[in-house]
Amino acid sequence: MNIIGYSKALYTTWIYYSPERILFDAGECVSTLMNNKVYAIKHIFLSHGHVDHISGLWSLINTRNNAMGDRGKDLNIYYPKGNKGIEEYLSFIQKVNSDLRFNLKIFPVEDGEEVVLRNSKQNKKFVKAFRVKHTQSEKSLGFHIFEERKRLKEKFKNLSQEEITELARTKGSDFITTKYYSKILTFSGDTYLLKKSDIEDTEILFHECTFLNKEDRKYNNHATIEDIVELVKGTKIKKLILYHISGRYARKIDRVMAEYKNQIEEIELYYIKPDKLFKL
Numbered sequence: 001m002n003i004i005g006y007s008k009a010l011y012t013t014w015i016y017y018s019p020e021r022i023l024f025d026a027g028e029c030v031s032t033l034m035n036n037k038v039y040a041i042k043h044i045f046l047s048h049g050h051v052d053h054i055s056g057l058w059s060l061i062n063t064r065n066n067a068m069g070d071r072g073k074d075l076n077i078y079y080p081k082g083n084k085g086i087e088e089y090l091s092f093i094q095k096v097n098s099d100l101r102f103n104l105k106i107f108p109v110e111d112g113e114e115v116v117l118r119n120s121k122q123n124k125k126f127v128k129a130f131r132v133k134h135t136q137s138e139k140s141l142g143f144h145i146f147e148e149r150k151r152l153k154e155k156f157k158n159l160s161q162e163e164i165t166e167l168a169r170t171k172g173s174d175f176i177t178t179k180y181y182s183k184i185l186t187f188s189g190d191t192y193l194l195k196k197s198d199i200e201d202t203e204i205l206f207h208e209c210t211f212l213n214k215e216d217r218k219y220n221n222h223a224t225i226e227d228i229v230e231l232v233k234g235t236k237i238k239k240l241i242l243y244h245i246s247g248r249y250a251r252k253i254d255r256v257m258a259e260y261k262n263q264i265e266e267i268e269l270y271y272i273k274p275d276k277l278f279k280l
Contacts, residue, residue, distance in 0.1 A: 006033055007243040008274035009210045009222075012052050015243065016041070017185065020117050020125065020145065024187045024206070030056035031063045033277055038063055043117070044077045045127065047189025048140035049085030058093050065100055074103040078115060080129075080139040081108035111141065124148040130198060132191035135221050142194065144202065145185040150177040190244060192220050193227045200235040207231075209242035209271070212249045212256045229260050232267060240264070241280070243272040250274050 005015035012027030016034060021042035023030070031038050038060055046054055057077075064075065079086045090106055109115065111131040118125050125147045134140040156164060156176050167176050186202040188194055190210075199205050210222035217224055225242065232240055245253065253273055261269050272278040 003241075003278070003280040004034070004037075005243065005272055005278045006030070006276075007245070007272045007278075009244050009246040010052055011247075011274075012056070013190075013208075013244055014053075014056060015187065015206060017145075022117075022127070022145075024143065025053040025189070026056040026060055027052050028055045028059075031059045039073065042073065042076065043115070043127075044075065045143050045187070046077065046079040046083075046086055047132070047142065047187070048080060048134055048138050049083045049089070050138065050190065053190065054086060054089055057089065058096075061093055061097055061100075061104065064102060065097060072102065074105060076105045076107065078107045078109045078127075078129075080141045081110045083108075083139045085138075109141070117145075132189050132194065133221070134190045134192070140189055140191065142186065142188045142191065142198070144183050144187075144198075146181045147184050148179055149182050150179055152176060153178050188223075190221075191223065193223050193231060196231060196235070199231070199237065202235075202237060204239045204241065205232065205237050206241045206243060208244035210244050210246050212245065212253065216246075216248070225256065225260055229263050232264060235267075237267050239268045239270065239280075241270045241272070241278075243278075245271065245274055247274040 002018050006029060007013040012029055013025045014027045014030040015024040021040050023041045023044045025047055026044055109129045111129060113129050115127045117127060125145065128144045128146060129141045130144065132140050132142045153176055164176060183202040185204045186199055187206045188208050190208050194207065207228050208223055209225050209228055211217045211224040214224045214226050257269065257271055270280060
């Protein structure tokens with residue numbers, strides 16, 4: 001299992017991506033439903049300061065501090081720089097947990113800033129923040145995960161496999177390959193529809209999808225499934241995971257999603273049902 005999450009508009013949202021031990025947002029019930037997995041979390045990326053995305057932080061930090069799990073691991077929290085609501089909440093949590101038995105590190109991040117997850121000779125991964133549009137008064141970010149990969153240099157692509165193998169043996173793999181960064185995951189946070197330029201080359205897209213009926217949206221601060229499906233057409237996305245869906249659609253969500261699956265058959269479509277733990 002690489003991904004687990006729970007999301008219901010207005011109530012809670014959190015997504016855990018286990019390959020990099022990242023928690024995106026920290027809504028209520030995150031500690032309860034993750035249970036002992038909370039000790040695996042290394043990085044928490046907060047998209048914005050609305051209560052349904054940060055209310056679980058206090059419980060998560062308290063659980064790690066007082067239960068029997070490993071307290072030797074640092075916990076890093078990243079949030080949109082200048083978001084006063086998050087800053088005040090984190091300040092409160094630190095005051096009431098003044099005896100923390102693990103290192104809690106807090107970092108404000110800005111649009112375009114990179115956070116290195118790992119950096120070795122063989123592999124580099126980092127998270128890059130990008131600005132998203134939610135409410136006018138709320139500083140909000142989405143996040144990309146990038147991974148360093150290698151591919152065959154253009155000038156060697158016409159060679160046979162035997163010739164490529166021989167070059168690699170005699171010259172080394174660095175001689176025949178070039179490094180590039182692949183966008184392996186994008187998390188939208190709460191937002192109006194993302195820009196195509198932000199998502200067209202990502203492999204896994206988490207996009208908030210509060211409304212399954214466009215007429216139900218009163219303000220341009222959340223996305224609709226109709227717009228999202230149009231957005232992802234013609235992209236390189238392999239998996240589209242919709243979350244933050246309003247509970248008003250609980251009874252008809254499967255029927256609505258089935259209709260849209262037919263429009264993007266080249267993309268695997270998943271969705272987090274309100275009140276249901278998601279696992280992938």
